[in-house]
Amino acid sequence: xxxxxxxxxxxxxxxxxxxxxxxxxxxxxxxxxxxxxxxxxxxxxxxxxxxxxxxxxxxxxxxxxxxxxxxxxxxxxxxxxxxxxxxxxxxxxxxxxxxxxxxxxxxxxxxxxxxxxxxxxxxxxxxxxxxxxxxxxxxxxxxxxxxxxxxxxxxxxxxxxxxxxxxxxxxxxxxxxxxxxxxxxxxxxxxxxxxxxxxxxxxxxxxxxxxxxxxxxxxxxxxxxxxxxxxxxxxxxxxxxxxxxxxxxxxxxxxxxxxxxxxxxxxxxxxxxxxxxxxxxxxxxxxxxxxxxxxxxxxxxxxxxxxxxxxxxxxxxxxxxx
Amino acid sequence: xxxxxxxxxxxxxxxxxxxxxxxxxxxxxxxxxxxxxxxxxxxxxxxxxxxxxxxxxxxxxxxxxxxxxxxxxxxxxxxxxxxxxxxxxxxxxxxxxxxxxxxxxxxxxxxxxxxxxxxxxxxxxxxxxxxxxxxxxxxxxxxxxxxxxxxxxxxxxxxxxxxxxxxxxxxxxxxxxxxxxxxxxxxxxxxxxxxxxxxxxxxxxxxxxxxxxxxxxxxxxxxxxxxxxxxxxxxxxxxxxxxxxxxxxxxxxxxxxxxxxxxxxxxxxxxxxxxxxxxxxxxxxxxxxxxxxxxxxxxxxx
Numbered sequence: 001x002x003x004x005x006x007x008x009x010x011x012x013x014x015x016x017x018x019x020x021x022x023x024x025x026x027x028x029x030x031x032x033x034x035x036x037x038x039x040x041x042x043x044x045x046x047x048x049x050x051x052x053x054x055x056x057x058x059x060x061x062x063x064x065x066x067x068x069x070x071x072x073x074x075x076x077x078x079x080x081x082x083x084x085x086x087x088x089x090x091x092x093x094x095x096x097x098x099x100x101x102x103x104x105x106x107x108x109x110x111x112x113x114x115x116x117x118x119x120x121x122x123x124x125x126x127x128x129x130x131x132x133x134x135x136x137x138x139x140x141x142x143x144x145x146x147x148x149x150x151x152x153x154x155x156x157x158x159x160x161x162x163x164x165x166x167x168x169x170x171x172x173x174x175x176x177x178x179x180x181x182x183x184x185x186x187x188x189x190x191x192x193x194x195x196x197x198x199x200x201x202x203x204x205x206x207x208x209x210x211x212x213x214x215x216x217x218x219x220x221x222x223x224x225x226x227x228x229x230x231x232x233x234x235x236x237x238x239x240x241x242x243x244x245x246x247x248x249x250x251x252x253x254x255x256x257x258x259x260x261x262x263x264x265x266x267x268x269x270x271x272x273x274x275x276x277x278x279x280x281x282x283x284x285x286x287x288x289x290x291x292x293x294x295x296x297x298x299x300x301x302x303x304x305x306x307x308x309x310x311x312x313x314x315x316x317x318x319x320x321x322x
Numbered sequence: 323x324x325x326x327x328x329x330x331x332x333x334x335x336x337x338x339x340x341x342x343x344x345x346x347x348x349x350x351x352x353x354x355x356x357x358x359x360x361x362x363x364x365x366x367x368x369x370x371x372x373x374x375x376x377x378x379x380x381x382x383x384x385x386x387x388x389x390x391x392x393x394x395x396x397x398x399x400x401x402x403x404x405x406x407x408x409x410x411x412x413x414x415x416x417x418x419x420x421x422x423x424x425x426x427x428x429x430x431x432x433x434x435x436x437x438x439x440x441x442x443x444x445x446x447x448x449x450x451x452x453x454x455x456x457x458x459x460x461x462x463x464x465x466x467x468x469x470x471x472x473x474x475x476x477x478x479x480x481x482x483x484x485x486x487x488x489x490x491x492x493x494x495x496x497x498x499x500x501x502x503x504x505x506x507x508x509x510x511x512x513x514x515x516x517x518x519x520x521x522x523x524x525x526x527x528x529x530x531x532x533x534x535x536x537x538x539x540x541x542x543x544x545x546x547x548x549x550x551x552x553x554x555x556x557x558x559x560x561x562x563x564x565x566x567x568x569x570x571x572x573x574x575x576x577x578x579x580x581x582x583x584x585x586x587x588x589x590x591x592x593x594x595x596x597x598x599x600x601x602x603x604x605x606x607x608x609x610x611x612x613x614x615x616x617x618x619x620x621x622x623x624x
Contacts, residue, residue: 011458011461014455014458015458015461015462015465016462018458018459018461018462019462019465022459022462022463023474026474026475026478027474027478145604145607145608146604148607149550149600149603149604149607149608150600150603150604151554151557151558151599151600151603152554152558153557153558153561153577154577154596154599154600157577157585157592157596158596160585161585161589161592161593164585164586165585165586165589256464256465256466256467257467257468259467259470260467260468260469260470261467261469263467263469263470263473263562264469264558264561264562267561267562278470278473279473279562279564281477282473282476282477282564285477287477290474290477293470294466294470294471294474297466297467297470298462298465298466299465301465301466301467302461302462302465305465
């Protein structure tokens with residue numbers, strides 16, 4: 001296990017470094033002069049006429065872009081390590097303050113989506129596998145095929161549509177914090193989480209079904225049955241234990257996708273998370289905020305993938321020796 | 323979907339492109355018989371392509387034409403799918419929207435998958451430190467959730483049809499290159515490749531003669547499966563108001579305001595564009611799954 005973990009962690013460090021480089025260079029190289037970009041509001045076709053040179057110099061200095069690129073990169077990374085994401089260009093407040101409020105909301109949304117999808121998908125997948133080629137199985141398969149095909153935002157819109165049409169419910173404007181009004185908070189986030197997790201719900205159902213079908217063909221299941229064990233014991237104690245492995249890995253790895261989906265779902269359901277922060281920042285050309293959100297999201301995803309890989313090494317010894 | 327192994331093995335020789343040369347329609351016919359569900363997906367996709375091409379002739383109105391006294395008119399004979407908040411015919415906009423969706427989707431998939439192919443194959447073929455480092459770049463690229471990466475690039479580049487395509491290419495190539503790399507790595511160890519190297523064939527020739535033909539099936543599969551992702555991502559960007567600009571008819575753009583402000587007063591706007599997107603992705607996914615089963619059963623579940 002030791003060697004595997006060390007190897008995996010050694011690969012993790014360059015990935016993080018390259019990741020920060022990509023974000024940094026995309027943000028600060030392609031737009032040409034960001035100061036000009038900010039002052040002209042992105043309309044660089046006029047070549048910056050009507051922008052005063054001293055404003056430009058001042059902003060360049062404020063942004064620190066009058067220094068060489070590699071020093072700026074090193075500075076930025078050093079600040080990141082100390083938890084300083086810089087000040088928002090638009091709101092003029094430290095980005096960290098905003099992230100502290102926003103990130104937990106989005107993470108909660110993603111975690112709720114995973115819980116909802118796994119809790120519903122595993123039993124459905126098992127049922128579909130056990131009742132293979134019966135109407136229940138066909139229904140479950142139809143559900144998974146359509147669920148995988150429907151875009152997340154379409155599901156979100158449909159949920160809003162149904163709620164608005166039949167229950168006269170619209171996304172609330174205020175947001176209840178989890179620690180202050182837990183019940184109201186869960187009530188607010190349950191539908192966005194369902195919409196966000198719907199795609200995974202379908203995908204995991206499908207995976208559980210095929211994984212279960214494979215395991216049920218194995219010899220040790222036949223042995224378990226011939227020993228006269230109850231079917232429930234065979235299914236849940238013997239079969240599911242092995243069938244669940246790929247399901248767990250995939251659920252862990254799907255987190256990246258969920259953090260992407262959060263952007264859309266927060267927009268539809270008016271949830272004050274990083275998704276709406278990112279959209280706001282893009283509209284206001286607030287590169288400091290965009291940079292912070294993007295780098296933090298990607299780092300979280302990479303760390304999570306590392307954890308999933310390490311856990312997988314613990315659960316399944318075969319992987320360590322490959 | 324689970325299909326017995328026997329069917330697949332029977333299906334294989336026809337598509338492995340070997341024994342007897344077949345006419346295109348025969349291949350399609352065989353495919354439809356073996357994979358009716360996938361063929362249905364293909365029919366949906368072909369229908370959408372036809373709609374996209376013939377949009378100017380089959381649309382009842384100009385998609386930009388505003389009927390100011392018929393704002394948010396419900397579906398009726400004059401406007402089969404109603405009109406939107408400005409009084410434009412929804413059906414015409416859905417037809418023209420197919421153009422944008424498919425154009426952006428197909429171009430970005432072709433470019434993205436091709437780029438992924440070249441980079442993945444090169445990385446696998448060179449191997450060593452280059453491969454090790456380059457795969458960390460791919461790791462880093464994959465760590466960005468697709469929509470967030472695309473949004474960031476749009477923020478930097480500005481929103482236009484071409485920039486949406488560039489953003490999609492950036493999102494699509496890393497995953498493709500990873501898959502291709504592993505395919506090339508295993509092909510490199512094949513006896514016939516080792517034999518080719520032993521008789522002194524140049525690496526370039528080995529790649530062109532032996533590696534690339536064996537990756538063709540993978541290319542088709544990846545392209546089909548990714549087309550759905552591309553269509554969804556483009557629609558999501560336009561939905562957020564950051565993809566296809568303003569009044570250009572696009573499915574995502576039609577959903578943007580319709581879903582929030584008019585979902586109760588004019589649900590047909592959001593419903594028709596949403597169904598169009600769902601149908602397109604549904605068709606592409608069905609076809610992609612079937613093609614994967616037929617062309618390369620090993621890839622199932624990926």
